[in-house]
Amino acid sequence: MTSSRATLIQVAERAGVSLASTSRALHGTGASPAMVERVRAAAAELGYSPDATGRSLRMKRTFQVAFAVADIGNPVYVEMLTAIHEVLAPHGYRVVVMSTGHTVASTADLVRSLSSGFVDGLIVSPLRTDDELVTAIMQAPVPVVVIGRSLEQHGIDSVSTDSAAGLGQAVAHLLEIGRRQIGFVNGPLDTTPGAARQRGFDAATSGPAFTGEHAETERADDFTVAAGLEAGRRLLARGGLDAVVAANDLLAIGVIRAAGELGLSVPGDLAVTGMDDTEIGKVFQPSLTSVSLGSAERGRLAARLVLDRVGDGVEPARQVAVGPHLVVRESTAAAPSKEKRAR
Amino acid sequence: MTSSRATLIQVAERAGVSLASTSRALHGTGASPAMVERVRAAAAELGYSPDATGRSLRMKRTFQVAFAVADIGNPVYVEMLTAIHEVLAPHGYRVVVMSTGHTVASTADLVRSLSSGFVDGLIVSPLRTDDELVTAIMQAPVPVVVIGRSLEQHGIDSVSTDSAAGLGQAVAHLLEIGRRQIGFVNGPLDTTPGAARQRGFDAATSGPAFTGEHAETERADDFTVAAGLEAGRRLLARGGLDAVVAANDLLAIGVIRAAGELGLSVPGDLAVTGMDDTEIGKVFQPSLTSVSLGSAERGRLAARLVLDRVGDGVEPARQVAVGPHLVVRESTAAAPSKEKRAR
DNA sequence: CCATTTTCTGGAAACGTTTCCAGATCCTGT
DNA sequence: ACAGGATCTGGAAACGTTTCCAGAAAATGG
Structure with missing residues (x-):
């Protein structure tokens, strides 16, 4: 008009x-x-x-920040996005969502695309962190904040969490409620979270601190419900388990469905824990005991870091960490009466 | 560096x-x-x-499209976002996510903010559509596509669906499997979907075509699981129902949880249907019978409309509609044996 | 070999804004 | 009343790009 x-x-x-x-x-x-x-x-x-464009050209500021993520369908990333948005919007910043999944060959390519300068900063949560990506980030013309692995040695701002320790908390909880035969459904090992969580599970189930009797791992192809269902079937078919730790809420849901197929009740016959403490886990039946990695909090912190950088941006790289904590819900409970409850 | x-x-x-x-x-x-x-x-x-800014200034094109939505946490909008992204990215367009929830007073304000020209087009899915919003859209300096109500009379491109008809399908299905006492948990009536779905339920349960015995409505404060749980408690406490239609998958999950609290089994004692056919409904236990409104498809269509408009944009406004269809899953099944299955 | 068209190149303007700089006006203090 | 400063204003440049225009060079046709 x-x-x-x-x-x-x-x-x-x-x-x-x-x-x-x-x-x-x-x-x-x-x-x-x-x-x-x-x-x-x-x-x-x-x-x-x-006019935003004219102003941007003159001021050399776009008032936009990009959030790049492998799969925006994952509820963890949605939570982060919401948190990032809440922090950035009051400062006049818009959020551009970039999906690395379908459009750009690799996350490194996406980071390199920043060179066209359509954005004042980037928050990226990569599944895999290789040298190419690190190099691309270091050469990026705008501040980049990584959510995931700490990249202190490369002078890159990052927000991390200790998911290995989180896995330890999950295992400890299962032992405490009297479970002894513990399975682990992990995602791909070549991803940053996959590797960290495997490390956490192995550490928690190997040393003398492990009071259980048995521990075994099954790997899912992806961090999704479907992959969790398949991996759960394989794992549970072998029998003998009274608890499963899943590397992810989505995987945990897949495992619970697999248990249902085999007639195992959760948490009665099988206790299951997830990780990420997502909304979907809270409303699932049974609601998921899950290790919170503070997704929203990590998003908020990342947004603050990038905000500080676009201000002046001469300070040294900063690393912040969010501690994991276990949230107990319905999917875990004391083992049935045949075993007495551990202290 | x-x-x-x-x-x-x-x-x-x-x-x-x-x-x-x-x-x-x-x-x-x-x-x-x-x-x-x-x-x-x-x-x-x-x-x-x-440099993207310099080019934008000269070409009067930003190669950005905004997607505005009340609550990005709702899985429906995430699906739309993904679909929009998939259509737009290959054409070199970026997607800017705007949340109307926390940052801008109203959706109309958000539409008006387009006047700063940071974007070539907008896709908006408003919960409420009032005159102020319509005016703002008509005065917007860039093409706007509305996902929701058809706005043909105002010459506004829109992608709509017939959620009232969808509700009819849900009710018909429940009658067909032998349910007779049907409750409806709706969201706020002053929202576009709330009003349409109420209309659909009333139509489906009033005429002579309604072969059931009883129909009643309970209203939730919001289209969320928590609100659905509360409304479900109120509705089910009154007793006498053998089926509940929910206006939303999230509400349906809330209702199922409320049923669980009261010791009612789903679908045995109570059949429950949702709407939107979200991912979360598919993986829920029991998986949700839900009316698909083609969220991804609507997103795709909206993206195509906006793409056509930014091309030349002199054609008349277009309205496209996506038909609803019921997807039957575990949360509905034939009524227990006391009643024989209807034809 | 000249006339005409085609292909290629460089100068310059334009997009809309912010900000430096210099000049003008006003006020203040002695 | 006048020097000095503070306050305000307008001209012009700059940000990085695309594209119009005109002119030069090359190719084509007779």
Whole structure:
């Protein structure tokens, strides 16, 4: 309907003052009250609103931050996105969502695409972190914050969590409620979370601190419900387990479904824990005992880091960490009566 | 690390040719092979990549499309976002996510914020559609596509679905499997989907076509699991129902949890249907019988509409509709033996 | 071999904004 | 009343790109 947007030049003409004064008046910097009044009026009459592109070009600021993620369907990333949005929006920043899954060959390519300068900063949560990605991040023309592995040695800002320790908490909880035969359904080992969680499980089930009797791992192809269902079937078919730790809430749900197929009740016959403490886990039946890795909190922190960087950005790289903590819900409970409850 | 990005001017100097020729060479339009070669080499040496802002200013195109939504946590919108992304990315468009929930006073304000021209188009899925919003959309300086109510009379592109008919399908299914006492858990009536679904339920349970015995409605404060749980408690406490239609998968999950609290089994004692056919409904236990409204499809269609508009955009407004269809899963089954199965 | 078209190139303008700089006006203190 | 400063204003440049225009060079046709 509106033919074309009004420009600052038109406002200046309408107000009968110079372009420079017009700009100043609208920003309230060093303009007389009379001038401000005139310009405001002219701007209002024309329905002026400043053009983001022109301003960006001049100010060398786009007021946009990108959030890049492998699979936006994963509830963890949705939580992060929400948190990032909440922190950035009040500062006038928009959030551009980039999916590395389908459009760009690799996360490194995506980081390199920043060189076109459409964004003031990037928050990325990569599944895999290789040298190519690290190099791309270090050469990026805008601040990049990584959610995932700590990259302190490369001078890259990062927000991490100790998912290995989180796995330890899950195992400890299962032992405490009297479980002894513990299975682990992990995602792909060549991913950052997959590797860390495997380390955590192995550590928790190997040393003398492990009071259980048996521990075994089954690997799912992906961090999804479908992959968890398949891996769960394979693992449970072998029998003999009274608890399963899943590397993920989605995998945990898959495992519970597999248990259902085999007629095992959860938590009666089988206790199951997840990880990430997602919304979907909370509403699932049974609700999931899950290790929270503070997704929202990590998103918030990442947003703050990138906000600090785009301000001045000369300070050294910072690493922040969010500690994991276990949230106990319905999917785990004391082992049936045949074993007495551990202290 | 990189001090500052190379500009086209620097490439031109390096290649020893004019700025104009440099631009043409890189675009392959009307430049001699020798020129192209020289410029390409210079650009490669300097690691040049064109600046998005400068290009946007000149071309009056940002190559960005906004997707605005009340609550990005709702899985329906995540599905739409994914679909939109998949359609737009291959055409070189980025997607900017805007949440109307926490940052902007109203959706109308958000639409008005488009006047700063940071985006070439908008896809919006408003919960409520009032005159203010319609006006804002009609005055918007860029094409807007609405996912939700059809706005043909205002000349606004829209993608709609017939959720009232969808509700009819759910009720018909319940009657067919022998349910007779049907409850409805709806969201707020002053929202577009809330109103449409109420209409659908009332129509399906009032005429002579309704072969059931009883129908009643309970309203939840919001389209969330928590609100569904509360509304479900209120509804089921009154007793006497053998089926519940929920306006939403999230509400349906809340209802199933409420049923669980009261010792009712689903689908044995109570059949429950959802709507939206979300991923979470598929993996829930019991998996949800749900009316698919084609969320991904609607997202795709909206993206195509906006893509057509930013191309030339002089064609008349278009309305596309996606038909609802019921997907039967575990949460509904034939009524227990006391009643014989209806034809 | 000249006239005409085609191909290619460089200068310059334009997109809309912010901000530096210099000049003008006003006020203040002595 | 006048020097000095503070306050305000307008001209102009700059950000990085694309594209119009005109002119030069090359190719084509007779």
